[in-house]
Amino acid sequence: MSSHSEAQCYPLLHSNGSWDGVCNNARATNYLVSDYQDLLNNTGDGGAVFYLPNIELDASDQRTEHVHFQNSAGLLLVLILLSLTILTIWVFKVKRFRVMHETGLSILYGIIIGVVIHYGFPSTPQDEFYLAEKECESSGTVRTFEIGDTVTLQTQGGDGFRCSINSKVFRTREGDRIEEALLFDPELFFFLLLPPIIFYAGYSLQKRHFFRNIGSLLMYAFAGTAISCFVVGAMMYGWVLSTIDNRLSDAFATRNISVPGAPEAFGDNIIPSLLFGSLISATDPVTVLAIFHDLHVDVDLYSLVFGESVMNDAVAIVLYRSVDEYDGDETGFSVAGLFKSFGSFIGVFLGSFLLGTAIGLITALMMKFSRLRNYPLLETSMFILMSYSSFVIAELASLTGIVAILFCGITQSYYTYINMSQESRRRTKEVFELINFLSENFVFSYMGLSLFTFANHQWVPGFIIFSFVAIFTGRVINIYVLSFLLNLGRSKKISFRFQHMLVFAGLRGAIAFALAIRNTETEERQLMFTTTLVIVLITVLICGGFTTLALQCLRIRVGVDDDDDSLNPDGQEIPYDSTQGNLLISKFSVLDKK
Structure with missing residues (x-):
């Protein structure tokens, strides 16, 4: 039964924002995407070699917190919208106001909340980086690359691999984060x-x-x-x-x-x-x-x-x-x-x-x-x-x-x-x-x-x-x-x-x-x-x-x-x-x- 030692990775950063990650005999090495922020900020024109220790980090906690915020904010806004609609319907019924139905009210309240969120919250840049567009070569028989909150590099039965992953840097906005809370499956x-x-x-x-x-x-x-x-x-x-x-x-x-x-x-x-x-x-x-x-x-x-x-x-x-x-x-x-x-x-x-x-x-x-x-x-x-x-x-x-x-x-x-x-x-x-x-x-x-x-x-x-x-x-x-x-x-x-x-x-x-x-x-x-x-x-x-x-x-x-329609002229029911x-x-x- 073969044994696999975890490797050290040496990412080579280039001026165009891409990096080469060389990992010898890597079994499973995960890096939090945000850990590469300093590397991206310190890239030289000709590229430079940076050493990253052999760590295994995961962004699941941050991701869970982000999803929790989205779900809570979305649910709160839904409750507010429905409550406003119900109260307005009650007023309309009391006043016998029939110009607008409850569905029209729901639409109008939705539009108002959408306008407030879209234009009322300034866009605040947040430092979040996402990696994509991967090209890899490996002498191993198995390799898996998962690009998301973590970067996972894995090989088995080979000397290692060389990965070139072009990183796209997106700066998210606080307003976008709130709008994400309103996007339902x-x-x-x-x-x-x-x-x-x-x-x-x-x-x-x-x-x-x-x-x-x-x-x-x-x-x-x-x-x-x-x-x-x-x-x-x-x-x-x-x-x-x-x-x-x-x-x-x-x-x-x-x-x-x-x-x-x-x-x-x-x-x-x-x-x-x-x-x-x-x-x-x-x-x-x-x-x-x-x-x-x-x-x-x-x-x-x-x-x-x-x-x-x-x-x-x-x-x-x-x-x-x-x-x-x-x-x-x-x-x-x-x-x-x-x-x-x-x-x-x-x-x-x-x-x-x-x-x-x-x-x-x-x-x-x-x-x-x-x-x-x-x-x-x-x-x-x-x-x-x-x-x-x-x-x-x-x-x-x-x-x-x-x-x-x-x-x-x-x-x-x-x-x-x-x-x-x-x-x-x-x-x-x-x-x-x-x-x-x-x-x-x-x-x-x-x-x-x-x-x-x-x-x-x-x-x-x-x-x-x-x-x-x-x-x-x-x-x-x-x-x-x-x-x-x-x-x-x-x-x-x-x-x-x-x-x-x-x-x-x-x-x-x-x-x-x-x-x-x-x-x-x-x-x-x-x-x-x-x-x-x-x-x-x-x-x-x-x-x-x-x-x-x-x-x-x-x-x-x-x-x-x-x-x-079921009564005859004498008021008797017609079968x-x-x-x-x-x-x-x-x-x-x-x-x-x-």
Whole structure:
């Protein structure tokens, strides 16, 4: 068994900031990066040899302290933002002030905090050094180089090695350190914040009105989202190409072109534009729906807006994933890739739907045939764990957790809810309402913060402005064309006033933001994120603020009781059958009653 003696390292510093580290028979020698500060400061023009003792240092304690500060500062700011939002909401409710919804307040407070941090804290240089770009030669069989808080050099079975590591010296700013505290892992949105929001949407669903309009909702969700995606994608691709030579017919055949101010990838093929179209097609009219709820707007309009947004989110996420995985040829398209993408969309959506529904049914059977109802705390806990497991299992199975947990929530509200004790029913409603409220407001607050704390914004004014034109065009085509087709077969037509309101309610929100922030590695992804952020902020603040005025201008009735449509002129309740005129739902109802 061979023995290895720890070596002494002799770093040779050069005037260009690089150093050569010669270590003979080194086993594992770690040096704190900051220890090289004096070496960098005393480098001569011709370089000099410095002796470092054989020490083993680690920066883990400093790193832990730094991370602890970031987490504590970030959590404190989140608590401050949510507290300010809640107190302002309370004032607004007392004063009956409906011009701005709580999500708009969250955004504004986030923007204010972001401005204070970005401009209020002066940049203070800190001496921190990071090493990168390593090139090494070794006669040993194994060598490992980890460049970060420590420099680790390791060989085995050889005479040693010679390493040349070009050091890049970065001076961090105190302001940057505070801004770092506000940067959350994008996966936090998908695994912790979005699931309860989506589940609550399904669990709090008004089933009677939802299933009465199920055909229209499915049409808006599937066909409407696809229309919006392709209209926005095609228009944005056309804008990118027309910006180059102002000749769309010739430009569509151009490749490897560069748009001033825009990433080159948008000119290579249409896929990045379609990807942007798919993520920005996710609507989130939470502000409009809250005002609808407070004013007791017509229940059919409420169910159309709410149901379309819930189903649209699920479809948009799967569509985004399918476009992202699209396998095109060099020109951007291939028949095989197109069918593969379509098949992936259908497979992922159906798989997620079946998984979420199955877990909901399993939970219902568990609650019905067990005696958990005698222990409400255990019953509620099991309900929450089973519901969240639908999201996690779907993600592990390469499906879409958002779709799974949505349909799990719908199934739970339809079957599990009636099999639980009264105490558990109350608890589950209140728990998910609370988590939904806090999660939603945190997401919108973080949107406001991101306007100033995100370091890699790509500001292309023309792209951003034309994006508004594209999404409005896509929304108009989506709603009016599909409503015309739907009215051909509906006994109760979707009025033009409702259609106008549906167009107005096409706000963008949490889903679009979460999809955009999940990947910001490249310039085109950063442009998508910046554009999405601006669109969300403006639509939520403007459309949300003018919802009441829009209802008045369109003369849509408010103060409507949920059961008004179920009464005949004599005030007697009319039995409602949600399966009328729908063969598929009718067959399901027969099975459901067995």
